[in-house]
Amino acid sequence: FGDVRADRLRLDFCPTMAARIKERLGIQNPYCIAYDLPFGCPGWLQAVIQADYFLRSGDANRALIVGAETLSRVSDPHDRDSMIYADGAGAAVLETTEAEKPVGILSHATRSDTLEHARLLWMGPSYDPEHPDDRLFLKMYGRKLYEYAVQTVPGVVRESLNRAGLTLTDVAKVLLHQANAKMDHSILRRLFGLYEVQEIPSRIMP
Numbered sequence: 001f002g003d004v005r006a007d008r009l010r011l012d013f014c015p016t017m018a019a020r021i022k023e024r025l026g027i028q029n030p031y032c033i034a035y036d037l038p039f040g041c042p043g044w045l046q047a048v049i050q051a052d053y054f055l056r057s058g059d060a061n062r063a064l065i066v067g068a069e070t071l072s073r074v075s076d077p078h079d080r081d082s083m084i085y086a087d088g089a090g091a092a093v094l095e096t097t098e099a100e101k102p103v104g105i106l107s108h109a110t111r112s113d114t115l116e117h118a119r120l121l122w123m124g125p126s127y128d129p130e131h132p133d134d135r136l137f138l139k140m141y142g143r144k145l146y147e148y149a150v151q152t153v154p155g156v157v158r159e160s161l162n163r164a165g166l167t168l169t170d171v172a173k174v175l176l177h178q179a180n181a182k183m184d185h186s187i188l189r190r191l192f193g194l195y196e197v198q199e200i201p202s203r204i205m206p
Contacts, residue, residue: 107164172204188205
């Protein structure tokens with residue numbers, strides 16, 4: 001939601017994307033709140049979690065969740081870590097319903113490790129010393145992020161299952177961050193290892 005000039009990348013953050021979408025949809029209700037949630041890779045899931053809170057509290061009957069990213073604007077073509085970045089968008093509407101059995105989000109778990117890991121992602125200049133302008137690009141310590149995900153994500157999944165009173169054998173499908181297939185398989189092996197399960201069911205993960 002910015003535009004690229006010849007000499008720099010200009011980002012336009014105000015009004016928020018949520019406010020612009022509400023305006024475009026012609027929603028007049030002032031109590032239909034609109035806000036952005038910059039949360040990186042798990043942003044979509046965190047938005048679903050927050051929508052679930054609104055629905056369960058009775059403060060809302062429906063919630064529109066929009067996920068959008070145009071990382072091509074901040075990807076350095078001279079940085080091989082940038083190869084996993086892409087553009088995409090999607091939207092979904094959640095609404096309340098009555099049911100005898102639990103529906104929707106059964107449980108969730110989230111953690112945020114900033115003391116030692118906040119700087120694994122940052123904005124920095126191009127790795128090309130001859131780059132013609134001073135724009136900033138999204139940078140990351142790819143290997144360290146990989147190690148963090150493999151070590152941390154399985155425990156968060158187990159915590160979520162524990163909160164739901166479930167175990168891994170109750171799970172039919174596991175959907176993980178799809179930036180790196182090798183990382184996903186490593187996370188899956190470690191997750192099953194936490195439950196001392198040696199054989200991973202086929203086709204449990206796309």
